[in-house]
Amino acid sequence: MxxxxxxxxxxxxxxxxQVALPSSGLTFRRLFLPRAxxxxxxxxxxxxxxxxxxxxxxxxxxxxxxxxxxxxxVIAADSVVAPLRHLYPKAELEAEPLCYLxxxxxxxxxxxxxVDFGATKTVxxxxxxxxxxxxxxLLRGGDRLTEEVMAxxxxxxxxxxxxxxxxxxxxxxxxxFYLELVEExxxxxxxxxxxxxxxxxxxxxxxxxxxxxxxxxxxxxxxPFPLPGLLMPTDHVVAYGAALAGRVAATRLNMDHSFHxxxxxxxxxxxxxVLTALLMLLMALATETRLNxxxxxxxxxxxxxxxxxxxxxxxxASKTPEELNKALKDRLTAQKAVGLSSPTRILTxxxxxxxxxxxxxxxxxTNLTFEDQKLKWEGRVGSLKDSEDIRTSLESVMTEVEQxxxxxxxxxxxxxxxxxxxxxx
Amino acid sequence: MSASPERDRNLVxxxxxxxxxxxxxALYMFPRAAELRRTKESIVTLTKARQEVSLILxxxxxxxxxxxxxxxxxxxxITAQAFKGLDQAKQVSVNDSYLEGKGAxxxxxxxKPDQAARFLAQLTQVRLVVERMVxxxxxxxxxxxxxxDVKVPQLx
Numbered sequence: 001m002x003x004x005x006x007x008x009x010x011x012x013x014x015x016x017x018q019v020a021l022p023s024s025g026l027t028f029r030r031l032f033l034p035r036a037x038x039x040x041x042x043x044x045x046x047x048x049x050x051x052x053x054x055x056x057x058x059x060x061x062x063x064x065x066x067x068x069x070x071x072x073x074v075i076a077a078d079s080v081v082a083p084l085r086h087l088y089p090k091a092e093l094e095a096e097p098l099c100y101l102x103x104x105x106x107x108x109x110x111x112x113x114x115v116d117f118g119a120t121k122t123v124x125x126x127x128x129x130x131x132x133x134x135x136x137x138l139l140r141g142g143d144r145l146t147e148e149v150m151a152x153x154x155x156x157x158x159x160x161x162x163x164x165x166x167x168x169x170x171x172x173x174x175x176x177f178y179l180e181l182v183e184e185x186x187x188x189x190x191x192x193x194x195x196x197x198x199x200x201x202x203x204x205x206x207x208x209x210x211x212x213x214x215x216x217x218x219x220x221x222x223x224p225f226p227l228p229g230l231l232m233p234t235d236h237v238v239a240y241g242a243a244l245a246g247r248v249a250a251t252r253l254n255m256d257h258s259f260h261x262x263x264x265x266x267x268x269x270x271x272x273x274v275l276t277a278l279l280m281l282l283m284a285l286a287t288e289t290r291l292n293x294x295x296x297x298x299x300x301x302x303x304x305x306x307x308x309x310x311x312x313x314x315x316x317a318s319k320t321p322e323e324l325n326k327a328l329k330d331r332l333t334a335q336k337a338v339g340l341s342s343p344t345r346i347l348t349x350x351x352x353x354x355x356x357x358x359x360x361x362x363x364x365x366t367n368l369t370f371e372d373q374k375l376k377w378e379g380r381v382g383s384l385k386d387s388e389d390i391r392t393s394l395e396s397v398m399t400e401v402e403q404x405x406x407x408x409x410x411x412x413x414x415x416x417x418x419x420x421x422x423x424x425x
Numbered sequence: 426m427s428a429s430p431e432r433d434r435n436l437v438x439x440x441x442x443x444x445x446x447x448x449x450x451a452l453y454m455f456p457r458a459a460e461l462r463r464t465k466e467s468i469v470t471l472t473k474a475r476q477e478v479s480l481i482l483x484x485x486x487x488x489x490x491x492x493x494x495x496x497x498x499x500x501x502x503i504t505a506q507a508f509k510g511l512d513q514a515k516q517v518s519v520n521d522s523y524l525e526g527k528g529a530x531x532x533x534x535x536x537k538p539d540q541a542a543r544f545l546a547q548l549t550q551v552r553l554v555v556e557r558m559v560x561x562x563x564x565x566x567x568x569x570x571x572x573x574d575v576k577v578p579q580l581x
């Protein structure tokens with residue numbers, strides 16, 4: 001019963017377990033924090049504690065319960081945490097006072113003084129307005145009482161244990177021991193709590209409740225810590241409180257935080273690099289998406305162009321758009337040139353042009369020459385006016401028509417030469 | 426615990442992140458951005474070329490050469506088809522080897538106008554172009570001498 005060992009409470013057996021660090025290994029601070037980022041508040045906690053801890057900050061674990069601008073900080077030396085961490089590597093490290101708090105809250109109590117009479121220590125934990133107000137730990141408990149009874153009665157340990165339990169506070173040494181404990185706790189007088197909840201093995205001592213009730217006066221109710229079902233206040237308060245940490249929205253802290261780790265936080269160091277890498281990844285994804293889209297469109301346009309001019313331009317797939325365009329224009333120019341030099345075009349031009357000549361009296365054609373896409377008409381006319389009329393008429397079937405030469409002959413007629421290009425079809 | 430080492434670590438992390446980002450920009454973003462710019466320029470060029478092709482293609486189609494080439498060669502085809510109805514005496518010469526069978530130089534003498542017209546009309550049935558032609562009635566007697574060089578057109 002009076003073991004004083006850390007208590008394991010299974011909050012949720014499937015997921016986690018809480019181990020309550022004994023109050024004797026903890027120190028507590030109430031700090032006011034600025035409204036700032038978590039890292040800044042962490043820095044403030046570190047700075048505040050660095051001036052007031054009895055051991056180096058780098059060798060401590062801590063946990064905080066924050067409420068508004070206030071933080072309740074529990075600190076434990078690494079030497080306290082390490083053995084427990086070794087025993088329960090997967091459990092969450094909790095603080096004993098929080099277990100009292102949760103157990104009291106579960107019983108609907110928001111203000112009370114919890115007194116835990118343990119084997120090696122006695123804890124006075126004031127709960128005020130649903131929060132841990134103050135904690136005092138006296139490193140004297142049931143074991144020390146047994147030793148004092150042994151000394152007073154001059155008997156052995158087993159007999160002293162028997163005497164302690166049977167007589168209770170009726171035994172002078174026992175009564176004096178408990179009254180001294182209460183005095184040494186330096187509690188305010190009158191006691192600012194209407195209820196005192198007793199727990200721990202020593203709380204079962206005969207007459208203890210009446211003794212304490214008489215000590216604090218009739219305005220204070222001294223009672224055993226209320227627990228549900230078969231749970232005993234002598235054994236199960238801390239374990240029950242630890243188990244309650246698994247409840248949704250339960251007040252809890254995690255003592256796994258270490259100032260040593262905070263000092264060289266990997267998250268701070270890698271944060272910018274990870275963010276940059278993420279940014280680069282997003283940029284790369286966006287760039288590749290845009291590039292792929294552009295490439296696909298380029299491919300579609302190229303394929304469309306090649307398909308359009310492929311039948312007309314050899315090796316179209318290997319040519320640039322400019323080359324394809326030029327090849328197509330060259331092809332069109334060549335086809336037009338062929339059209340202008342085709343027998344059909346020449347025959348049509350001669351047929352239509354002949355009408356212009358034969359419509360004139362004394363006009364004839366004696367020579368038709370086609371060369372370099374130019375058709376030259378040569379013949380005789382009665383007058384220069386007729387020659388000009390012929391030239392004008394030929395403009396309907398030829399372009400760039402011009403009178404090349406006109407000369408008189410000996411028989412009152414004129415020789416004319418008119419040339420031009422057959423019109424495009 | 427001192428804040429300076431923490432600041433130093435943060436500074437190193439920021440510098441490392443900045444360096445990483447600069448490397449990324451220099452080795453990846455710049456080349457990829459250049460490639461993207463080239464691709465976009467290519468798209469503009471291709472779009473423009475496609476639009477021009479869309480304008481040219483109907484003209485190419487309109488002026489396309491649909492008549493068949495003379496077979497087995499120009500001279501043989503002209504002898505077999507275009508000289509029909511002409512006396513042998515009027516055929517002065519046909520140059521057999523002109524353009525290795527892809528063309529012909531023809532001289533015809535004293536053709537009536539209808540014979541000249543029929544001869545030229547025959548030439549329209551196949552894919553030929555006239556390089557040079559002289560149709561001459563030098564003594565104004567109504568008989569025409571014809572010199573004509575024809576060839577199969579070669580398109581690019």
